[in-house]
Amino acid sequence: MGNTSSMLTQHDIEEVQEHCNNLFSQQEIVSLYERFCQLDKNHGGFISGDEFLTVPEFVVNPLSQRLLRMLDGLNFKDFVAFLAAFSSRATVHQKIEFIFKVYDLDGNGKVTFNDMLDVLRDLAGHFISEQQRKQVLMQVLVEAGYTENSLLVLDDFVKRLSYHSAHSVSLELS
Known part of the structure; x- marks a missing residue:
């Protein structure tokens, strides 16, 4: 092979x-x-x-x-x-693990505010300002019970995304 x-x-x-x-x-x-x-x-x-x-x-x-x-x-x-992770047969947990790896680019098992901001920057491009990105991200973190200084681990992603997927958020990647 x-x-x-x-x-x-x-x-x-x-x-x-x-x-x-x-x-x-x-x-x-x-x-x-x-x-x-x-x-x-x-x-x-x-x-x-x-x-x-x-x-x-x-x-x-x-x-x-x-x-x-x-x-x-x-x-x-x-x-x-x-x-x-893109298979329709992958579990929600497998998809969440993949998403976590996208955020945790350095592979240290932790996602920081800046890691999330980088992904948001990649996704939104120049359509929103850096200040707006930070405000949106801060609001999402606060609503989820986190702060700018929080370090999210895989279990945090699993908890949050599993909760949301159970409440009709689609995680289909395929």
């Missing part, structure tokens, strides 16, 4: 399925492998950031640069695990 020019064996497919919590069928794994091979232009077994930037839908995503840091250098198993 390291060299993308080789075919997947049944063992490889089952290993990848297990790695992504069986969110994809064997046929889906094979299709994803074909797409992975198309993206892996240098056939090194990994997809570089530049190779991801050849996907037009990825480039226009306002979070593409943030996601790129998560994606650069993925092998096939990790590529499928990354995509698992």
